[in-house]
Amino acid sequence: MEDKPSQTTEQAILEVAERIFLEKGFALTSTTEIAKAVGCNQALVHYYFRTKDNLFNTIFEQKFKMFFQGIFEIKNLDELPFLDKLKHIIESHFDMVMANSKLPLLIINEFSRRPEQVRLLSEKLQGIPEKLFEKLNVELEAEISAGRIRQISLMDLIMSTVSLNISLFLLLPIASELMSLNETQKQFVIIHRRTENVNLILNSLRP
Amino acid sequence: MEDKPSQTTEQAILEVAERIFLEKGFALTSTTEIAKAVGCNQALVHYYFRTKDNLFNTIFEQKFKMFFQGIFEIKNLDELPFLDKLKHIIESHFDMVMANSKLPLLIINEFSRRPEQVRLLSEKLQGIPEKLFEKLNVELEAEISAGRIRQISLMDLIMSTVSLNISLFLLLPIASELMSLNETQKQFVIIHRRTENVNLILNSLRP
DNA sequence: CACACAATTAATAGAGCTATTAAATATAAT
DNA sequence: ATTATATTTAATAGCTCTATTAATTGTGTG
Secondary structure (H helix, E strand, O other), X not given: OOOOOOOOHHHHHHHHHHHHHHHHOOOOOOHHHHHHHHOOOHHHHHHHHOOHHHHXXXXXXXXXXXXXXXXXXXXXXXXXXXHHHHHHHHHHHHHHHHHOOOHHHHHHHHHXXXXXHHHHHHHHOOOOOHHHHHHHHHHHHHHHHOOOXXXXXXXXXXXXXXXXXXXXXXXXXXXXXXXXXXXHHHHHHHXXXXXXXXXXXXXXXXX | OOOOOOOOHHHHHHHHHHHHHHHHOOOOOOHHHHHHHHOOOHHHHHHHHOOHHHHHHHHHHHHHHHHHHHHHOOOOOOOOOHHHHHHHHHHHHHHHHHHOOOHHHHHHHHHHHOHHHHHHHHHHOOOOOHXXXXXXXXXXXXXXXXXXXXXXXXXXXXXXXXXXXXXXXXXXXXXXXXXXXXXHHHHHHXXXXXXXXXXXXXXXXXX
16 A cells, blocks of 8 residues: 555554644544544544544644653753753754644643643643753853843743744744744744844843 | 513623633534524524624634734823833733733634634734834834833734733643632732833833 | 464444534514 | 524534454464
8 A cells, every 4th residue: 555665554644644743733634534644544544543532642742752751851951051051942942842832832731622631631741851951040040140141040041932833833834924934034034033032141140 | 581671682692602612612612502602592692693614704804803903002191201101001902911811712713713704803803903013112212212112023022922822821730730729829820920021021121 | 283362344323513404482573 | 573693503524533353464483
């Protein structure tokens, strides 16, 4: 049946489903459509994953983990000054969002569609970034005490970073439709906002 | 049939439909559900609005206009210094988003569901805030020339403001689920972020 | 080859949804 | 009161979707 003989049908279904779910969301995606895109019978989707919910959860769980663990990926930044470290964190978060630009909307929608299940899922991965947060918080408070940056909580810093980074990719489709941006212009906006988000946050931290 | 005898059935359908559409989005809302919530026959929804799309568009168009025109409501702020004016603008934008906290997600989803129709709709209301933007831009550039604020474009300023303000209400359901926030705690976060968003932007503008 | 098992398909039950139609009921006007 | 018009309902056609079942084809193993 296959174009790519190297992968199993099950993998093909997963990959196609991931793409379509990210494109159109859970509600507007049918197993019929997935099967058609894979080039197989619709029953086969249910043969491997039984239900549409199962299939979605398999994909969503993996993406969700990746996204939350990747919020602030640990790197070898120990020796850097705090603000340089922060710059790296903001930029790598931006890059992660850019590489998964349709995921935030899916997660937000999924939380409003069935908050309970997503909460259960998220409990499985509790506590992963806590160590990093602890360390960052210590450094942050040291900087504040030393008078090198203004009073601010780590939560606010994270909230602002995530807000600015994900919003770009939530709003860009709207802005580019309203202002008729072409692909080149969109790319320009993206790299421009990448630096602007960093500037905004770092500048605002001055005491 | 009615609880509120003062309003027509048509109005009742509109109000109920608005609430449910905002709650669950277009795809997950059925005319059957709307009718049940209104307390009328399902055919009546189609009698007044013919199609579900029509009903949705009627509501969406009105909300969409309100939201975009209200992005930067004009006020009597002429005599204020630029930064004070900006503070007012950010705060009143925040308040408008807070009063319509489920609307941004609906608009974002609708843009990805049918970008073309929404673009056509948006063309109808082109040019409303242009005057204000012009004026703000002049003032902004004057401040930059005078060295009172750093180099930044008005577009970036708007983008950051909208990003920070809408993201709070996109992320709060997730955060409050993950951290088990109660209603009081959520309210605290909201008022805290209201001032933090202003601080973030104003602080970042220093040269 | 023959047998077991995996993969795939066709067919369809069952459910929910949109939209229409025709009939019933309420309302207003003369 | 009668008639026209507006409102409301019941019934249902037609569609799409999910999920299951039974039958068919493929594949590897003894």
